[in-house]
Amino acid sequence: MAIDKRFLSELRRLQRIPERALYRQSMRLSRGIERGIGGNTSPSATPDGNRTKTVAREVLFFLGAVFFALLLGFIVFYLFGVLFSDSFVQLANDFGLVKLYYFLSFCCFVGIYITRLTVWAIKTVSGR
Secondary structure (H helix, E strand, O other): OHHHHHHHHHHHHHHHOOHHHHHHHHHHHHHHHHHHHHOOOOOOOOHHHHHHHHHHHHHHHHHHHHHHHHHHHHHHHHHHHHHOHHHHHHHHHHHOHHHHHHHHHHHHHHHHHHHHHHHHHHHHHHOO
């Protein structure tokens, strides 16, 4: 019974509100729901725009990682040869000089990407 009285009083209140005010109220409510679902994205940050920027950023990061991995591979290759000359000569004879350099470069590349994934995970968890 109390529910019926409350419903009738709410219905009478809604009937007294002008149509324009109801329209504004419903639009405000729907925008709030959309913001809650979509997060705080700006209109310029459409999925297509974000996707192309993300792909371009990933390609540039990949090329930069390859370049730095080759550079770091050379540095590690050189330091390994200077610091551990006897074992380096043995390893180079067994593995091959060029293959050893490529292997060290690949290890540096994997290290760069593991670092990048770690930073990405920390940013995702922290919400930045």
